[in-house]
Amino acid sequence: MRRADATRLVLLAALWGASFVFMRIVAPVLGPVLAADTRIFVAAAALGLYFRLIGFDPQWRRWWREYTIVGSMNTALPFVLYAYAAMSIPAGLSVVLNATAPMWGALLAAPLLRERLTLARFAGLVLGVAGVALVTHPEPGVDFPPLAIAAALGGALCYALAGVYLKRRAQSAPARGMALGTQLAAGIMLTPFLALSPPVAPVTPLVIGCVIAMGLLGGAVAYLLYFRLIIDIGPIRLLTVTYLIPLFGVLFGAIFLGETLTLWTLFGAALVILGTALVLRK
Numbered sequence: 001m002r003r004a005d006a007t008r009l010v011l012l013a014a015l016w017g018a019s020f021v022f023m024r025i026v027a028p029v030l031g032p033v034l035a036a037d038t039r040i041f042v043a044a045a046a047l048g049l050y051f052r053l054i055g056f057d058p059q060w061r062r063w064w065r066e067y068t069i070v071g072s073m074n075t076a077l078p079f080v081l082y083a084y085a086a087m088s089i090p091a092g093l094s095v096v097l098n099a100t101a102p103m104w105g106a107l108l109a110a111p112l113l114r115e116r117l118t119l120a121r122f123a124g125l126v127l128g129v130a131g132v133a134l135v136t137h138p139e140p141g142v143d144f145p146p147l148a149i150a151a152a153l154g155g156a157l158c159y160a161l162a163g164v165y166l167k168r169r170a171q172s173a174p175a176r177g178m179a180l181g182t183q184l185a186a187g188i189m190l191t192p193f194l195a196l197s198p199p200v201a202p203v204t205p206l207v208i209g210c211v212i213a214m215g216l217l218g219g220a221v222a223y224l225l226y227f228r229l230i231i232d233i234g235p236i237r238l239l240t241v242t243y244l245i246p247l248f249g250v251l252f253g254a255i256f257l258g259e260t261l262t263l264w265t266l267f268g269a270a271l272v273i274l275g276t277a278l279v280l281r282k
Contacts, residue, residue, distance in 0.1 A: 005233050012225045013241045017248025019218030020082070020091040020098070021256055022210040027086040029207045033197035035086075036079035037190040042215020044183035047223065051180060058177035066170040067181030068189075074162035075186035078155035085152040088145050090259045095249025096135050096269045097152035099276055102242055103128040104160035106279045112164050124278030127271045134268030175230060179223040239280050243273050 027035045051058065060067075085094050103125050109115040136149050170178070229238050246269050253259040 002232075005229065008225050008229055009233075009238070009241055010244065012222055012229065013244030014248045015217050015222045015225070016241075017095055017245045018252055019214050019222075020086070020095040020249045021252045022214040022218065023083055023086040024091040024094070024253070024257060025210045026207055026214070027083040029201040029203060030199050030211075031197040032080050032083035032087065033190055033193050034199060035083040035211070036076070037187055037194060038211045039214040039219065040075060040079060040183050040187040040190070042212055043219025043223070044180060044187055046216055046220035047180045047183060050220070050224075051176065056176055058181050059174065060181070063170075063173050063177060063181060064185075066173045067178065068185045070162055070166060070170060070178060071182035071185030072189060073158050073165060075182050076189045078158040079186070080190065081151040081155040081158065085148045085155070088148045089152070090253055091257060092250040092253035092259050092261070092265060092269075093135055093144065094152050095253075096246045096265070096272055097132065097149070098156050098159075098249075099242060099246045099269075099272050100128055100132060100153060101156040101159040101163075102239070102276050102279045104157045105163050108160050108164050113167060120278045120281050124275040124281075126275070127278065128275030131268040131271030131273075131275060134264050134271060137264040137268070175227050179227065183219065242276055242280065246273060 023035065023039075026039075029035075030038065058067075082094060082098070085097075106115075106117065106121045106125060110117045132153070136144055226238070250259075250261065250265065250269060254261050
């Protein structure tokens with residue numbers, strides 16, 4: 001791998017890891033739906049402007065159905081679930097639970113894509129379950145709400161479902177069009193629910209800045225890096241970003257939010273990463 005590609009890969013992991021920190025700040029103020037929807041529309045606006053400047057055509061009439069379906073599974077629902085989780089659990093915990101997405105994908109691929117569940121993949125699933133049990137292990141005086149844990153795991157499941165659908169039904173859709181189309185479709189889908197989730201606390205400049213950062217950095221810039229890497233190093237090698245995101249998310253949570261790094265968290269995160277490596281192993 002070239003040095004420039006490795007730099008982009010690490011930067012992509014850092015941006016997506018930081019998104020969990022931003023969401024931990026934003027969600028307790030805006031609520032889950034508004035936090036997710038504003039993040040989505042900022043990213044969609046930035047990507048739409050950029051694609052217009054370079055003359056890229058997303059072919060809306062041809063691919064609107066794929067954009068809508070993938071946007072619901074890969075953006076709208078998981079973003080709301082992670083925002084809900086961020087209202088009550090640490091960013092570091094959310095990002096570790098997010099890393100279980102490949103494990104969900106392995107479970108779904110067996111019946112839906114008829115991919116063989118090898119011994120290595122099964123071992124990875126077992127390690128992943130053990131890792132989740134460790135990172136969610138309650139410390140004295142700390143009690144993680146079960147619904148928040150379930151929401152974060154549900155978000156990872158949504159990503160896995162979207163991956164299966166993409167592989168079966170939408171492989172021919174343009175990658176850059178998918179980036180913009182799914183964001184825009186997801187934002188439109190969530191808009192009718194904004195009245196059910198008003199802000200729960202005063203909106204500060206810090207919250208506004210975090211929303212913009214999530215949309216621009218974790219959304220628009222991250223997607224541009226993502227699709228550049230798909231071209232340069234291929235989708236298989238790009239999967240290594242899955243191992244790096246929890247490292248950045250846990251580190252940023254400790255540095256910027258003062259989250260405690262317990263032995264349970266470190267051991268659990270290590271097991272989840274190891275399990276992910278086995279699941280993704282070819």
